[in-house]
Amino acid sequence: MQTTPLYEDEREQRLHYHAVQRIARDVGRSVRDVIPLYETELEQLKGRAKIKDFLSVLVSQRVKEILLNMQGWH
DSSP: OOOOOOOSSHHHHHHHHHHHHHHHHHHTHHHHHHHHHHHHHHHHHHHHHSSTTHHHHHOOOOOOOHHHHHHHHH
């Protein structure tokens, strides 16, 4: 079974990495902590998205909400 790469090219990968960096900074977590959650959410949304231009914004919002909710439980 062949899997589709998460990023179509280097430009897209950089775009999402910058989004991960912003999230990490905003919620006080490390980039290493954010990447797995971000990529999981990106994979889920990317498969259903008809227009992919705003994926980084949508994924960032979802991941930030999840991380902030997790912090609220500690």
